Amino acid sequence: MMVQRTLSLGAVLCLAGCGPKTPPPDWTELDQVLRTAVESRQVPAVIAVVATRDGIAWSGAEAMAADAIVAIASMTKPVTSVAVMQLVEAGQVELDEPAATYVPGLRNLQVLQNGGLRPAAAIPTVRQLLTHTSGFAYEFLNAAIAGQVQAGQVPSAFIGTDGFLSAPLVSDPGVQWEYGISTDWLGRLVEAVSGESLDVYFRTRIFEPLGMGDTYFHVPAEKQGRMVPTFSRREDGTLTPMPPGPDPPQFLSGGSGLYSTAADYMRFARALLAGGELDGRRILSAESVALMAENHIGDLPMAPPVSLNPAFMAADIVMPGTLDAFGLGFGLNREAGPAGRAPGTLSWAGIFNTFFWVDRQQGVAAVLLTQMLPFLDGGPAALMDEFERTVYRLHH
Numbered sequence: 164m165m166v167q168r169t170l171s172l173g174a175v176l177c178l179a180g181c182g183p184k185t186p187p188p189d190w191t192e193l194d195q196v197l198r199t200a201v202e203s204r205q206v207p208a209v210i211a212v213v214a215t216r217d218g219i220a221w222s223g224a225e226a227m228a229a230d231a232i233v234a235i236a237s238m239t240k241p242v243t244s245v246a247v248m249q250l251v252e253a254g255q256v257e258l259d260e261p262a263a264t265y266v267p268g269l270r271n272l273q274v275l276q277n278g279g280l281r282p283a284a285a286i287p288t289v290r291q292l293l294t295h296t297s298g299f300a301y302e303f304l305n306a307a308i309a310g311q312v313q314a315g316q317v318p319s320a321f322i323g324t325d326g327f328l329s330a331p332l333v334s335d336p337g338v339q340w341e342y343g344i345s346t347d348w349l350g351r352l353v354e355a356v357s358g359e360s361l362d363v364y365f366r367t368r369i370f371e372p373l374g375m376g377d378t379y380f381h382v383p384a385e386k387q388g389r390m391v392p393t394f395s396r397r398e399d400g401t402l403t404p405m406p407p408g409p410d411p412p413q414f415l416s417g418g419s420g421l422y423s424t425a426a427d428y429m430r431f432a433r434a435l436l437a438g439g440e441l442d443g444r445r446i447l448s449a450e451s452v453a454l455m456a457e458n459h460i461g462d463l464p465m466a467p468p469v470s471l472n473p474a475f476m477a478a479d480i481v482m483p484g485t486l487d488a489f490g491l492g493f494g495l496n497r498e499a500g501p502a503g504r505a506p507g508t509l510s511w512a513g514i515f516n517t518f519f520w521v522d523r524q525q526g527v528a529a530v531l532l533t534q535m536l537p538f539l540d541g542g543p544a545a546l547m548d549e550f551e552r553t554v555y556r557l558h559h
Contacts, residue, residue: 188557188558189557190213190220190221190557191221193211193213193221193550193553193554193557194223194225196546196549196550196553197209197210197211197223197224197225197550198225199549200225200542200545200546200549201225201226204400204402204542205541205543205545206402206516206533206542206543206546207394207402207533207534207535208224208225208227208391208533208534209224209225209226209227209531209532209533210222210223210224210227210228210229210231210425210531210532210533211223211224211425211532211550212426212429212529212530213527213528213529213554214429214432214433214436214527214528214529215527215528215558216436216437216526218433222425227391227533228389228391229425229426230377230389230426231391231425231532232377232382232386232389232390232391232422232423232424233391233422233423233424233515233532233533234421234422234513234534235421235422235428235513235515235517235532236419236513236514236515236517237418237419237511237512237513237514238421238423238428238511238512238513238517238519239346239416239417239420239421239513240346240417240418240492240511241431241492241493241511242365242421242431243349243350243353243418243492244346244349244455244491244493245431245446245455245492246349246353246361246364246365246369246417247349247352247353247491247492248447248451248454248455248491248492249368249447250352250353250356250357251289251451252447252448252451255357256289257289258288258289258290258491259288259289259290260288260289261285261287261288262286262287262288262289262291262348262352263286265289265356266348266351266355268328268351269286269287269348270286272287272298272332273332274298274331274332274334275307275308275311275331275332280331283298283332283335283336284335284336285335285336285337287336287337287345288336289349289352290459290491291336291337291345292345292346292348292349292352293345293349293459293492294340294459294460294489294490294491295340295341295342295345295489296336296337296338296339296340296341296460296463296489297332297336297343297345298332298334298335298336298339298341299330299332299333299341299343299344299345299348300330300332300333300341300342300343300344301320301342301343301344302317302319302320302327302471303470303471303472303476304342304343304468304469304471304476305333305341305343305471306471307333308333308343309471311330311331317329317330317331320344323412323413323414324413324414325347325416327344328347328348330344339464340460340463340464340465340466342468344418345418346492347416347417347418347419348417349417350415350416350417350418351417353417361380361415361417361420362380362381365378365380365421368446369431369446370427372444372445373430373431373434373441373444373446374441374442374444375423375427375428375430376427377389377423377424377426377427378421378422378423378424378428379421379422379423380411380415380416380420381411382422390422391534392404392405392407392534393405393515393534393536394534394535394536395474395535395537396535396536396540402535405536419513419514425530425532428519428530428532429528432521432528432529432530433528434446434447435452435509435521435523435528436521436523436527436528438452438453438523452523454491455490455491455492456493456507456509456523457490457491458488458489458490458495458497459490459491460488464487465486465487465489465494467480467481467482468480470537474536475514475536475537475538476514476537476538477537477538477539477544480538480539480544481539481544482494482510482512483500483502483512483544483548483551484500484502484504484508484520484551485498485501486510490509493509493510493511494509494510494511495507495509495510496508496510500551502548502551502552503525503551503554503555503556503558504520504525504551504555505522505523505524507523508521508522508523508524509521512539514538515533515534515535515536515538516533516535516536516538516539516543517530517531517532517533517534518530518531518532518547519531525558527554527555527558529550529554531546531547531550533546
């Protein structure tokens with residue numbers, strides 16, 4: 164005899180979608196990644212944060228307080244680039260306008276060639292400054308500019324003043340990708356167009372809207388106890404603290420001047436992940452964020468930097484994510500990265516081994532901060548690789 168059973172609507176729906184659920188990732192695996200890196204002396208200390216579109220997924224620190232304030236160096240560049248794009252959105256700046264329209268000091272540039280100087284074929288545009296195709300270089304990466312510094316013809320960027328802005332170009336604008344002082348000139352552009360100093364502009368237009376209360380060019384006295392020293396790697400592999408830099412800074416560097424925390428910089432990264440806004444406060448339109456994430460250097464090769472100072476930057480570095488393109492202020496990878504990031508991920512780093520990426524396709528962002536030199540020596544390079552691989556294994 165056949166028995167008929169009638170299934171309830173809930174039971175039918177459950178049969179369609181009530182299978183075993185995937186357990187949430189155990190992000191605490193990342194704690195061990197940080198611990199191992201410190202115990203094995205890959206880095207002296209480290210703090211990191213991971214976020215998804217749902218919010219903060221994990222944060223951890225090893226040998227460093229969770230609210231430590233660190234020098235983020237060239238992770239300042241994306242902040243300056245966002246400021247420029249805000250002025251573009253406001254109709255005050257045009258990307259393909261010669262930058263000298265806004266900063267007259269860029270009018271009569273010269274190019275170093277065969278040991279001499281000649282007039283530049285063109286004035287770099289705002290877009291070329293954003294993409295490091297302006298022709299400007301860094302003294303620790305370009306032998307011609309290093310020679311100018313050694314000969315006393317150009318002040319070093321390491322003395323803390325703005326004299327290095329007088330450096331000539333090493334190529335005509337638009338000819339090649341060359342990492343250099345372009346973003347420092349963009350900082351000057353922001354000041355000239357807005358009529359505000361860079362610290363005031365950043366605070367009112369970016370930091371306060373995003374709730375970044377611990378990010379500064381000059382850390383106030385009451386917070387300086389949270390700053391951590393920078394360490395350098397000795398030949399025997401040990402790490403030793405370095406003397407602090409000038410305080411307060413003599414120059415507000417749009418290319419490298421900021422101090423921040425992992426939590427603060429993650430708020431900046433989360434805003435980019437969400438298309439320009441966080442917690443209802445918008446700093447850029449989604450269209451501007453998407454434009455910044457496009458490749459703006461075409462087929463120009465983005466050769467890995469070659470260090471002239473191994474104590475400052477390790478030789479033969481490979482940037483995390485194997486970057487091969489550049490957007491408006493961010494490095495990009497055209498193909499999927501070896502550790503998991505999707506094509507088109509926004510990322511960059513700071514010379515003291517601070518890193519971040521924003522993977523808009525897979526919905527994950529990360530910030531990892533330490534304070535040591537040289538940049539991307541074997542220790543932080545290995546840490547970043549293991550950290551990123553673990554983030555993507557857990558995220559999936």
